[in-house]
Amino acid sequence: MEQCVKCGARIDSDSKYCDECGTPVVNGKTISCAYCETENRADAKFCKGCGIPLVAMPGVETPLIKEDEIKTSVSMVKVPGGSFMMGNGESDAPKHKVQINDFYIGATCVTQSLWKTLTGVNPSEYQGENLPVDCVSWYDAIVFCNLLSKRDRLMPCYIINGSKNPARWGCVPDGRDAKWDSVVCDWKANGYRLPTEAEWEYAAAGGTGGEGFRFSGGNEIMELGWYNGNSEGKAHDVAAKAPNRLGIFDMTGSVWEWCWDWYDALYYNVCPESNPTGPVDQSYRIRRGGSIFDRSHFCGISCRFYYDPQMACLNYGIRVCRSSAPL
CATH class of the missing domain: 3.90.1580.10 (paralog of FGE (formylglycine-generating enzyme))
Structure with missing residues (x-):
């Protein structure tokens, strides 16, 4: 049995979500960054390795970044x-x-x-x-x-x-x-x-x-x-x-x-x-x-x-x- 990274509840190995808090589960407990391949917490919005947003994995609702949260350096x-x-x-x-x-x-x-x-x-x-x-x-x-x-x-x-x-x-x-x-x-x-x-x-x-x-x-x-x-x-x-x-x-x-x-x-x-x-x-x-x-x-x-x-x-x-x- 795995543990939810957010609430600590036990989760089955084939679960996509924690049945206590709804946190998505990817590869057991992490999300892999598409840019640098760093493994991140399943509830993370940004990669800890390179800082870019983490996009949704197939079949999993990963937290998304709202447009008004995006600050860019280009006019x-x-x-x-x-x-x-x-x-x-x-x-x-x-x-x-x-x-x-x-x-x-x-x-x-x-x-x-x-x-x-x-x-x-x-x-x-x-x-x-x-x-x-x-x-x-x-x-x-x-x-x-x-x-x-x-x-x-x-x-x-x-x-x-x-x-x-x-x-x-x-x-x-x-x-x-x-x-x-x-x-x-x-x-x-x-x-x-x-x-x-x-x-x-x-x-x-x-x-x-x-x-x-x-x-x-x-x-x-x-x-x-x-x-x-x-x-x-x-x-x-x-x-x-x-x-x-x-x-x-x-x-x-x-x-x-x-x-x-x-x-x-x-x-x-x-x-x-x-x-x-x-x-x-x-x-x-x-x-x-x-x-x-x-x-x-x-x-x-x-x-x-x-x-x-x-x-x-x-x-x-x-x-x-x-x-x-x-x-």
Whole structure:
């Protein structure tokens, strides 16, 4: 007979709950952390080994962390859920209706200051604490998201070979890598992740009712973002241009922003209406928004581009998001 870790009552070895106080029982008396694998008390909310929240195990109601208990270090904007017409019906076609749940997205791109604080290095070609980080590959981006989640005591989203701990993934590849390409996103986790292509376009438009604009925040690109017509070929501080209607900066120009999705030219023909997360197992990952080197056309809200996930170019950056509720 086991003893309940909370009230001390005896419990049968096959019990999932204490019949005196209702405390869940996992592996006899503990919960294993999905990030660092430390064994914790069954009633613990946070891991004693790494500090991140403990998520529910199959068949067991583990204590959950309420949204108002979460304190993060990144300025995030809540994007109210709704529907919009994705695509432009021309080059990015067909135009199609998409429904998006509430989510949070970074008010700005990730800055070099935040990237260096978290990783200890600054890969950027253009150096400056308040400049957007650049020279970031898609592989770099998913590592950063999980590290930032851990620092803010959130449950990381990305899983490679069964682990959410990037230290167990090995070195970030500088070429295509089948193991890294098989990464899975835990859509139920509350940590940071890359936005889906649909979430990105919805946020750039300003949510429901904003998709009529050509750029994020309006139709006058000079006021909204840095592109080849005003950047002078150099990076500029984040949030130096006007935000869109939700208070989100720099989704027009500055740096290309990686999204979660694989690219498929025909995906718009078959994508689901509700919270699409992209096709499965293609060759390239989506990037959105244009950059300081691009013409205005490529900085449009609906413009789709893609590249190899291992490539870290001097105009490639990252903007993080978080789910408000499981997708």
